[in-house]
Amino acid sequence: MTAPIIVRYGELQPCKTAFIDAHTPGSNQKENFTIIGGGVSESADQHVHITTPHGFNIGAAGQPPKCRNSLHSHRTAEVFFVLKGRWRFFWGRRGDAGEVVLEEGDIIDIPTGIFRGFENIGSDYGMIMAVLGGDDAGGGVIWAPQVIEDAADHGLVLGDNGKLYDSKKGQSLPEGVKPMPLLTEEELKDYPELTPDRVIGWGVRRYWDMVALAGKTPVTVIGETGMIRDKPGFEVSLLTRGSATEEPHEHDRPSVLMPLRGHWRLTWNGGEAFLAPGDTVSVPAGLRHAAVPSMEGEAALYHVIATDDPAGPSWLD
Known part of the structure; x- marks a missing residue:
């Protein structure tokens, strides 16, 4: 893989x-x-x-x-x-x-x-x-x-x-x-x-409001059921220290992790990497992986994945 x-x-x-x-x-x-x-x-x-x-x-x-x-x-x-x-x-x-x-x-x-x-x-x-x-x-x-x-x-x-x-x-x-x-x-x-x-x-949507909602489970920021109810062809979620899990999971399409605060440990079958704010990670479809904070302190990252919705037009229409 x-x-x-x-x-x-x-x-x-x-x-x-x-x-x-x-x-x-x-x-x-x-x-x-x-x-x-x-x-x-x-x-x-x-x-x-x-x-x-x-x-x-x-x-x-x-x-x-x-x-x-x-x-x-x-x-x-x-x-x-x-x-x-x-x-x-x-x-x-x-x-x-x-x-x-x-x-x-x-x-x-x-x-x-x-x-x-x-x-x-x-x-x-x-x-x-x-x-x-x-x-x-x-x-x-x-x-x-x-x-x-x-x-x-x-x-x-x-x-x-x-x-x-x-x-x-x-x-x-x-x-x-x-x-x-x-x-x-x-x-x-x-x-x-x-x-x-x-x-x-x-x-x-403001960062600290999203963090408050992502204290125990990831919050969907943009999506059909998100804080911003839009279907732009992709979904954006926010993970924090409290909502991150070491339980491996996979997606049926490529997904992207974008650390915003703190340092994160990404693991997958046969490997690991440490991520910092500003890094961008493309996770292949079907690859079981998990991401959790690797150091103490504030930690948050955005997760982006495509949906089957058209890429446009957006909510205006």
């Missing part, structure tokens, strides 16, 4: 040219990581750590203070949790329909069909982890028109083939490739301006 694949936090390989805003002031210092699946990167420079299909994609964004990710949308659900730092998430055509500040461990489920962005408002380098529904992550990113216009002013053009071309490197659109067309005003009407009470009340 194949052993789990572990991607260590310290071994993550960043890409600084993953998206169209890579040269835009205010966004040009962000680092993007593709951990599981092909992701939605527009750059051939993006390294993919695990290519095995899981039914979802997992990535991450690392940003210094005051660095933001530009307004975009996806065709499948996008879930973020904060690994390090303090982050402001905002949404709407111009990013002013609403916002929420999340701390370490907090999670947000962002529906399809709205423009969203995020900014590190902490005092140090921060990291957020992202789960996108579907193996193809919805076929790419849909950018707010002003993002594409701003990028062109700084040398980056997105082709209608979904690939980036950098005039600073002497690149131009190949023959037969046209610039990605901007969304028209009529098309933009399909991207609603959701009020804060809808997004926050429905799609945000």
Whole structure:
């Protein structure tokens, strides 16, 4: 039986040219990581750590203070949790329909069909982890028109083939490739301006509330019966010291463990490994395994597994 694949936090390989805003002031210092699946990167420079299909994609964004990710949308659900730092998430055509500040461990489920962005408002380098529904992550990113216009002013053009071309490197659109067309005003009407009470009340859960509910058994955070009642094509649960068990179990499809707090001991038939916050573990289907805290103190991890639900659209519909 194949052993789990572990991607260590310290071994993550960043890409600084993953998206169209890579040269835009205010966004040009962000680092993007593709951990599981092909992701939605527009750059051939993006390294993919695990290519095995899981039914979802997992990535991450690392940003210094005051660095933001530009307004975009996806065709499948996008879930973020904060690994390090303090982050402001905002949404709407111009990013002013609403916002929420999340701390370490907090999670947000962002529906399809709205423009969203995020900014590190902490005092140090921060990291957020992202789960996108579907193996193809919805076929790419849909950018707010002003993002594409701003990028062109700084040398980056997105082709209608979904690939980036950098005039600073002497690149131009190949023959037969046209610039990605901007969304028209009529098309933009399909991207609603959701009020804060809808997004926050429905799609945000705070770390300490989840910990309280996961004191004895794991809590389903996102799922058909979860704290966030959504069916984005995957289910997210939270385990703590009190709800972890040494009893081995297995799944009929690959699953993912993402430690958030504390150190964990993962065991399986014939092996063991020790995990730290920021590590990502892909456990193969059918492999009996167990994960328990290995040291005293606070301990929590997220567990992600695909479901048979469509990867999108999300709860908005």
